[in-house]
Amino acid sequence: MTDTPAMSPTETYRANLAERRLTFQSCRACGQTWMPARSECPNCLSPEFEWCEAGGRATIVSWVVFHVAFDPRYEDRLPYNVALVDLEEGARMVTNIIDLPDGEDVIGRTVTLEFEHDLERELPRFRLAD
Amino acid sequence: MASRAVIAGIGQTAFGRLPGRTTESLNIEACRKALEDAAIEKDRVDGLLVKVPTSRVEMMYGQKLAEAMGMQPRFGGVFDQGGASNISMIGIAAMAIEAGQCEIALVSLADNPKTGSRAAYEKPWGDAADLGWSSVVAGYALIARRYLHEFPNAEELFRDIAIAARAHGAENPNAQLRKPLDTATYEAANWIVEPLRRDDCCLISDGAAAVVVMSEARAKELDVRAPVPVLGIGQGNSSSDVTLRADLTKTRADVSAATAFAMAGLEPRDMDCAQIYDCFTVTVAMTLEAYGFGSFDALHELGRAGGFGVSGDLPINTSGGLLSETGMPGMQLVLEGVRQMRGDSVNQVENARKCVVSNQGGIMHTHSTLILGQ
């Protein structure tokens, strides 16, 4: 018998990303879905959850464009964007929009998931669908 | 409350770059001056409430400060709500005094991110850090973008809020930034995190400010020169991370204000001026709306008509606020509210009798409201 230590929800999320699978948690007791990873349902506080894979469609809630790099790894990528998207399945996440058009209000636009190998990880980014 | 609390004294340090000073040293200077202002001896103080500095978070900071001040307070410690802590602690002090837990409390804030660490403002956030997600300003930019989506000409309101604060700061000899702002300069300034420009963002400052809180009856007994009654206090906490907030342009500021106005038995229209936490211009726009000072359109019109100036219909941030006086998170706004009620502000609003002060913390995680009046 091997006694493998259980992975934390964050570790499971990261391991799934490494396999290019974007996942969120869903409560077995009340059906609430959420990101980022945590060990109890923020709605009913139950510790019973399951992992679900996102279909990859989402809607933009808001976005910003960095003109200052607080993170030195992004210094040579300025200006770069960070966006907030609602997955079709309900959970919300922070991401980047690939090829974001300049000077357009993209709130409410549909985006689709596109993994990029970057910073030695598989990063979940999105692209405008229409 | 059965017996009203008053702010009996105020004290502050210089604001700006203060090299070589610890936050304990800054707190002590502000407390010493607040006690001098109230003409109260240190030994009478039996409550000490303090906000932990963002530049260096450490455990038992309240006790460390008490030790440095040679105090063993009956009631005291740190309360952490970020920038909302100041007004919340004044409320806690008032309630503690009413409940017989202490009689005279010092409430103080010091920070030194200008010469010390500003990591708290620039840090990367959670699992999204690898996507470049970092800094407090970016969190506010996310809110501002959504606000601009709802109100496409909000940029003009942001600009008018910044121009008013900078005009007031220019007249304030204690202000860190005394350079007035005009439309052309505002529009020409660099983006920090779009849609927030340089002049939408507060200063980074070293400094401290403190107040002495006691009951109105005690202030009378001690013959305090210029006590300013606390008419209302309130809190409201959005709590969730900005990225998870269901509606990015709604916070619990409305709950905080409703609690404070109900306690005071007053309404927004009774206020002669407002000191509104202005870490970013969008915060002021949202707070004024949440407090009931008017719809976006009404505020937009007010800004265009110069209504936020000292002789306007709604004078705001009359000492310059975080955008001009000091970026220190919030206590300076309480001090300016007290000065307005005493009638000795450098930008005195004529016949000012009532003032509302807002504090908030994090990325609109926390909010607290104070109503002062004569």
Ligand SMILES: [Zn+2]
């Ligand atoms: Zn649940």
